[in-house]
Amino acid sequence: MDFPKVSVIIPIYNSGNYLIECLDSVINQTLSEIEVICIDDGSTDSSFDILKDYANNDSRFKIFHQENLGAGTTRNNAIEKVSGEFIIFLDSDDWIEEDMCEKLYNHAKKLDVDLVVFDAIWHHKDYDEVLCYFKETEFNQDYESFIFDKFQIKEKIMEPSLGVIWSKFYKTSLIKDNDIKFSSYKIYNDVGFHFKSILSADKIAVLPEVFYHYVNVGQQSLQSSFRWGEYEPIWYDVMMDLREFLTFNNLMDDFRKEFINYSFLSFINKFNGIHEDYKEIFYTKIKYFYESLKLTSDELKKLQFNYMVFYIHIINSNSYFEFKLMHDLFNGENIY
Structure with a gap:
């Protein structure tokens, strides 16, 4: 052969x-x-x-x-x-x-x-x-x-x-x-x-x-065996790689809506699942991701409600502690 x-x-x-x-x-x-x-x-x-x-x-x-x-x-x-x-x-x-x-x-x-x-x-x-x-x-x-x-x-x-x-x-x-x-x-x-x-x-x-x-x-x-622990924030690098690929190949305009929705779906899922010890470092990466993505007002209006809530809490908090406080209060959880 x-x-x-x-x-x-x-x-x-x-x-x-x-x-x-x-x-x-x-x-x-x-x-x-x-x-x-x-x-x-x-x-x-x-x-x-x-x-x-x-x-x-x-x-x-x-x-x-x-x-x-x-x-x-x-x-x-x-x-x-x-x-x-x-x-x-x-x-x-x-x-x-x-x-x-x-x-x-x-x-x-x-x-x-x-x-x-x-x-x-x-x-x-x-x-x-x-x-x-x-x-x-x-x-x-x-x-x-x-x-x-x-x-x-x-x-x-x-x-x-x-x-x-x-x-x-x-x-x-x-x-x-x-x-x-x-x-x-x-x-x-x-x-x-x-x-x-x-x-x-x-x-x-x-x-x-x-x-x-x-x-x-x-x-x-x-x-x-590496999931949900110290390696889970690697997802940020995966998403940044995809973002760079879409931008470099002039595909971001065509796929931006799908990319934004996918980012929220995946980040929220992984942030909820990650061990508490690694939430703070993951929070910092996710915050930078959305600050640098610069969603427009029209894009924000089209987000699912839970995505918009997550985004508002991420963007308007200055630390993981503040984010958690906002999130817990919004969800009616006992924070004490």
Whole structure:
């Protein structure tokens, strides 16, 4: 095989028994012209031994080992090694349908697009949740031939539940020609990649079938263990990166409304969830974010009520203590 049609990128860190189901779902793909780039990110369990077994039996597996650098840097290193025409990202504790690569490749080639979005299932402990980009009749189009761009899905681009990298089939040239990379943040290192890739794509298609199985049962990722503590204020850096990208690429005017709403939705959610020990530093970052964003009076009038309240309290307080006092009084909470 000279040039694989699809490169499957799998970063691995202490994946244990989940890794076997993941790799089996790749090795059994109905499309044989694939390469599987596996980078072990300093695992201390048997993960790398498992990778070696697969590589010994299938030449399509390319395995690498590195000291622990984090998921973002690991995926960047994998992209540099890609030779396939398209890329999918697969977490080592998840798995994919056996016809995923074949169907997505054929769909992307037929329509000559930069990106294909598709459906996934999120497996929770007690229930399964289907993540769909579009309802079957949402565009009133035949998805077998329908091509669209970022301006037709403005609100969906900044829909938190859809901002994941594992429900997208990327043309390699889209990523490499635009020099799109993952951040090295401890958490949220894939958020910027999602935004930059979908905002850089000229032609997007959808194949409304479930191909990816995201497993959220019985294990905790290294990134998720960092949530709600000292690393949570990294979200400010993520939002500033997105803001800079939109501005630099002359997209802010087109997406400013969606960006503003997304900022409030995400900041409020994360500020409410963060541990009390880190609220003050997060407050300071959020205050600067909105002071420098300079919302107009018309933009303020269009905000949801809870967003406007949050904004007024942030802008008009001089410290986290003052903000909390305003917020508690407004909500009728006992502040003593």
